[in-house]
Structures are given as C-alpha cells and as structure tokens.
Amino acid sequence: MKILILAHRVPFPQNGGYSIVVCNTIRGLLRMGHEVSLLALNNKAGLDNCRPDDDIAEKLNYKIHRIDTTVTVLQVAANLLQKTSFNIDRYFDEDFEHLLITEVKTNNFDIIQFEGLQTTLYFDAVRKNSRARLIYRAHNIENQLWDRMSQQKIDPFKKAYLKMHARRIKNYELDVLNKFDALLVFTNEDKQTLANDGITIKINVLPLGVRLEQYQPNARLTEFPSLFFLGSLDWLPNREGMEWFLENFHKEIATGELMTRLYVAGNDIPDVFDDYEALGKIFIQGEVDDAMEFVNSKAIMIVPLLTSGGMRVKMVEGMAMQKCIISTSLGAEGINYVNGRDLLIANTVPEFYKAIKRCISDENYCRKIGANARKLIEEQYDNDVITQKLVEFYNKCLQSPF
Numbered sequence: 001m002k003i004l005i006l007a008h009r010v011p012f013p014q015n016g017g018y019s020i021v022v023c024n025t026i027r028g029l030l031r032m033g034h035e036v037s038l039l040a041l042n043n044k045a046g047l048d049n050c051r052p053d054d055d056i057a058e059k060l061n062y063k064i065h066r067i068d069t070t071v072t073v074l075q076v077a078a079n080l081l082q083k084t085s086f087n088i089d090r091y092f093d094e095d096f097e098h099l100l101i102t103e104v105k106t107n108n109f110d111i112i113q114f115e116g117l118q119t120t121l122y123f124d125a126v127r128k129n130s131r132a133r134l135i136y137r138a139h140n141i142e143n144q145l146w147d148r149m150s151q152q153k154i155d156p157f158k159k160a161y162l163k164m165h166a167r168r169i170k171n172y173e174l175d176v177l178n179k180f181d182a183l184l185v186f187t188n189e190d191k192q193t194l195a196n197d198g199i200t201i202k203i204n205v206l207p208l209g210v211r212l213e214q215y216q217p218n219a220r221l222t223e224f225p226s227l228f229f230l231g232s233l234d235w236l237p238n239r240e241g242m243e244w245f246l247e248n249f250h251k252e253i254a255t256g257e258l259m260t261r262l263y264v265a266g267n268d269i270p271d272v273f274d275d276y277e278a279l280g281k282i283f284i285q286g287e288v289d290d291a292m293e294f295v296n297s298k299a300i301m302i303v304p305l306l307t308s309g310g311m312r313v314k315m316v317e318g319m320a321m322q323k324c325i326i327s328t329s330l331g332a333e334g335i336n337y338v339n340g341r342d343l344l345i346a347n348t349v350p351e352f353y354k355a356i357k358r359c360i361s362d363e364n365y366c367r368k369i370g371a372n373a374r375k376l377i378e379e380q381y382d383n384d385v386i387t388q389k390l391v392e393f394y395n396k397c398l399q400s401p402f
Contacts, residue, residue: 001394003029003111004103004132007040008091008118010064012052015267015291016232017313018139021208022115023052028209028387030059037107038062039100041091041118043069063103065096085168088142091118097125104130111135111394113184117142117169120176127179133397136177137184141193143170148307148330149236174198182397184390186311187334204393207334208311209386212378215320217296219367225260225360227253228298230291231314234268237307241328245304246276248349249356254278258353260360265294295321299366300359303327304352311335319343320377322370326355336380342372 011022029036042064050064051057069090079086100122104112109132114120116139126134143166150162174197177183183203185191191203229245231238242264252258255278264273265285273284288294295301301318303325311334318325319335325343332343339345344359346352359366 001034001111001391002037002107002109003034003113003394004037004039004107004109005113005115006100006119006122007038007115010040010042010044010050011038012050014053015287018116020210020313020317021139023056024209024211024383025113025387025390026052026060027056027211028383029391030056031384032387032391034391036060037103037109039096039103040064041067041093041096043067063099065093065099067091067093067096080164083168084172085165087165088118088121088169088172092121097122101125101129104132110398113137114180115139117173123176123179133181133394134179135182135184135394135397136180138190138194139186141173141185141190141197143167143173143197144193145237145307149240152240152306170197177201181400182393184393189333206389206393207381207386208313208316209381209383210313210316210320210377211383212320215292215317217322217370217374219322221296222299223261223297224299224363224366226263226298227260227300227302227356227360228263228265228295229302229304230265230288230295230318232267233270233273237305238266239270241304241306241331242273244306245302245352246273246282249352250276250278250282252353254281258356258360260300260356263294263298265291292317292321295323299324299363300356301325302352302356303331305331316377316381319370319373320381322367322374324359324366324369325373326352326359335376337373337376341369342376343369 005026007022011019014020014023026036038060052060071086071090104126112126112132113135115137146162146166146169150159150166153159177199178201184206185203186207188205191205194203229242233239253262262282263285265288267287269286276282277284295318301323303315305328312331326346327343328347329345337343344355346355
C-alpha cells in the first residue's frame with residue numbers, strides 16, 4: 001500500500017504528543033512493509049535540518065516545507081471582521097500547495113492521511129489531483145477545545161473572543177470534514193462530539209499506540225515522594241491547567257502540608273512560570289534532554305487539564321512507565337481505565353489534594369497503581385496492534401466505492 005501523511009508540524013524529534021503519534025504511525029506502517037511518504041509544514045527554524053530516527057530515515061520519503069505562521073496584531077484585528085479563524089488560515093501556503101500537487105500527481109497514492117485540522121486547507125487541491133482515499137485524523141476536536149477554553153474565562157471580552165473562534169472553527173469543520181472519505185478519532189467521546197456537530201460520514205475510533213520497548217521503568221532510580229508535570233506549555237490547555245494547579249497548590253507544596261517536591265518540565269515554558277519556583281520544593285526545569293529518563297526519576301504524574309479533547313500521549317507514556325497518575329477526567333479521555341485501579345481521577349482542588357496526600361504517603365500504593373497502568377497499556381495500546389487495525393481500516397476504505 002502506498003500512503004502519504006500530511007502533517008502541519010515536523011514530527012521529529014518525538015518530543016510532543018503530535019510528533020509521537022505521527023511518527024509511531026509512520027514507523028508501524030513501514031514495519032509492515034508499506035510505502036510511506038511524509039509532507040510536513042515547519043514553522044520553527046530550528047527544525048529545518050531535523051531527520052527522523054535512523055530506523056525509518058532510509059525507508060521514509062519525506063519533505064519539509066518552511067512556513068511562517070506568525071500573526072501580527074493588525075492581522076488579528078482584521079480577522080475580527082472575517083468569517084474564518086486565523087488559527088487555521090495561517091497554515092495555508094501557496095508554495096506548499098504546489099509542492100503537494102506535484103507529489104500527488106507524481107505518485108499514485110492509495111491513502112492520503114491528513115493529520116489535524118490545519119492540513120485540511122489543502123483538501124481541495126489534493127482531491128482535484130488524486131484518486132487516493134482521503135482520510136482525516138482528528139488529534140483534537142478544535143472547536144470544542146476553543147469552546148472549553150472560553151468557559152474557563154471570567155473576562156467577558158476574552159470569553160466572547162474565544163467563543164467567536166470556536167463558532168468559526170466549528171463551521172469550518174462541518175464544511176470540510178464531511179468531504180473526506182472517512183474520519184479517524186482517538187476516543188468515543190470525540191466520535192460522539194463530531195456526530196452531534198453534524199458530521200455525517202463514517203467516524204472510526206482508533207486509539208493511539210506506543211512502542212512498549214521504549215518504556216523501561218526502573219523504580220530504583222525514582223525519587224519518592226515527588227510530583228511532576230511533563231508537556232508543552234505553548235499549548236494553551238497545558239498552560240492553563242498548570243497555572244490552575246500552581247495557583248491552588250503552590251503554598252501547600254512550598255510551605256504547607258504536602259511534603260513533596262514538584263517538577264515542571266516541557267517545551268516552551270513561558271518566563272512567567274519562573275515566578276512559581278520555590279527553593280528546594282518547586283522546580284521549573286524547562287525542556288529536558290531525555291523525557292523518559294525524567295519521567296522515570298519522578299514518582300507521581302499530574303495531568304490537570306481543564307480544557308482538552310482527544311487522547312493525551314504523555315498520559316499513555318506515563319502509564320507505560322508505571323507512573324501513578326492523578327488526572328482530571330478530561331485529561332484521561334480515551335483511556336479505558338478504572339478509577340482507583342489504573343489511575344486516580346481528581347476534578348476539583350479538594351479531590352487533587354486528597355489524591356496527592358494519599359499518594360505521597362504510601363509508596364506501595366503508588367507502585368500498585370503504576371503496575372496496573374503498565375498492564376493496561378500492554379493489553380490495549382501496543383503500537384503494532386494499533387497499526388494492524390489501522391491497515392485493516394485502510395483496506396475497508398479502499399474496497400468502498402467512491
């Protein structure tokens with residue numbers, strides 16, 4: 001099978017949820033003997049010369065196109081008078097469209113998979129120039145994400161502004177997604193949301209997969225008790241979630257009854273987070289050289305997401321590393337967990353406090369939760385198993401008439 005993957009950001013190195021999902025998909029398809037190509041937009045100068053891992057570099061046909069997605073204040077103001085959202089529109093680039101048209105004309109692809117809503121700006125160009133089945137994979141339900149963020153705002157202007165973008169993105173999603181041959185989502189919740197929004201084509205649920213050989217926990221190197229967060233803080237749901245957590249628990253961790261340390265790590269941490277540091281208690285570390293080494297060295301993972309959707313890759317990775325995880329219900333969407341067995345759910349400040357207090361006082365309890373979490377990932381989220389299901393889905397799409 002000949003497959004083209006379209007990505008709105010470079011999926012290597014694998015240091016974020018999007019890149020991990022896309023790269024694991026590519027790796028799994030290559031391991032099964034399929035011919036895979038990748039066209040990716042790149043809005044970060046430092047990634048111009050990035051290459052995929054050696055095990056896929058020689059097999060993968062990939063091209064990266066530099067794009068400037070920055071938006072000026074004037075453009076933001078002008079967008080208020082338009083019907084579209086600049087959060088999507090800024091990913092359109094004529095040169096990339098020409099590159100894409102050449103690629104689909106030159107190659108007789110069977111499947112072209114669009115990874116995320118930003119790539120759908122190129123749907124019409126692809127449809128006009130290719131007979132491939134066109135698949136869309138939703139990493140998040142974008143309009144739902146913006147709507148949930150608006151609900152967290154008190155300021156009426158910010159609330160109205162976010163709701164405006166949510167409405168515009170929802171209209172765009174409804175228009176473009178119904179043109180695809182099929183849709184993929186990670187969770188049943190996302191499937192239901194799209195169906196309720198008016199998506200009429202078949203929606204298929206397929207969770208993300210992880211390469212279990214990458215996750216080798218070593219409890220002897222784990223600091224107990226310790227709390228940690230790992231994620232990109234340039235993604236607004238992560239940032240708002242951690243701001244909420246730090247505002248509510250900074251005092252208790254720094255000088256109060258929660259006798260533990262907190263470590264915050266990830267890409268693009270805003271400078272204002274430095275203000276949350278507390279000597280010997282709260283550490284704002286920024287990007288770490290080895291994410292799994294960092295995860296292994298800490299005991300209890302927190303996932304305080306208040307506005308999200310889809311399936312959290314870092315959550316699955318933490319479970320694969322046998323971490324005891326305390327998460328909001330939104331943060332755990334898409335995972336077939338049992339609360340209190342595979343992880344702990346906390347949606348309010350008192351619930352988080354109670355869960356943290358219990359975990360930091362009982363190492364054996366944390367290890368039991370972590371062991372159950374690893375077992376669940378082994379049984380349901382192995383990348384080879386997920387890839388096999390993806391190929392079966394592709395074959396069904398190819399057998400269906402246009």
